[in-house]
Amino acid sequence: QVQLVESGGGLVQAGGSLRLSCAASPSGRTFDSYGMGWFRQAPGKQREFVAAINWSGDRTYYADSGKGRFAISRDNVKNTVNLQMNNLKPEDTAVYYCAANPAGGISTTPRSFNSWGQGTQVTVSS
Numbered sequence: 306q307v308q309l310v311e312s313g314g315g316l317v318q319a320g321g322s323l324r325l326s327c328a329a330s331p332s333g334r335t336f337d338s339y340g341m342g343w344f345r346q347a348p349g350k351q352r353e354f355v356a357a358i359n360w361s362g363d364r365t366y367y368a369d370s371g372k373g374r375f376a377i378s379r380d381n382v383k384n385t386v387n388l389q390m391n392n393l394k395p396e397d398t399a400v401y402y403c404a405a406n407p408a409g410g411i412s413t414t415p416r417s418f419n420s421w422g423q424g425t426q427v428t429v430s431s
Contacts, residue, residue: 307331307339307405307420314401314425317393321429325388327403327422337361337381340406342418343388345399345427352415355401356388360409368413370396393429400424 308330317323325343329336342357356377357366365377376389386403404418412418 306333307336309403309405309420309422311401311403311422311425314427316428316430319393319395319429319431321393322389322391323393323427325390325401325403325425325427327386327388329384329386329403329405331384331405334407336384338407338409340409340411340417341377341379341386342404342406342412343377343386344402344404344415345397346402346424347399350399352402354413354415357406357411357413358386359411364411366411366413390427393427395429395431398427398429400426 310328313325343355346352358377362379374392379386402424403422405420406418
């Protein structure tokens with residue numbers, strides 16, 4: 306599994322930007338063998354998919370809610386995955402989680418991910 310630590314959350318006004326980062330400490334296999342994803346969970350709602358990137362970083366996939374506004378990237382030397390979020394909206398307010406997918410590819414379903422970070426709060430004010 307992978308130990309994951311998110312950072313970069315905070316309070317921002319609508320229309321603003323935030324860059325979330327996730328630092329990975331893998332055990333038993335290298336970081337570049339994992340697909341990575343970002344999910345979010347708002348109060349009273351189920352955890353939902355935000356974005357995913359495959360092991361090499363040459364494939365990405367986004368939920369409709371983030372297309373054109375969010376960008377996921379990874380650095381397999383630094384063992385990090387980032388989520389750049391632009392033009393933020395109040396409905397983006399949630400706890401954002403980084404997760405690792407041992408199959409290495411793209412997935413949008415939480416059950417594909419076997420390691421999760423503790424989450425970072427993003428609050429967008431109107």
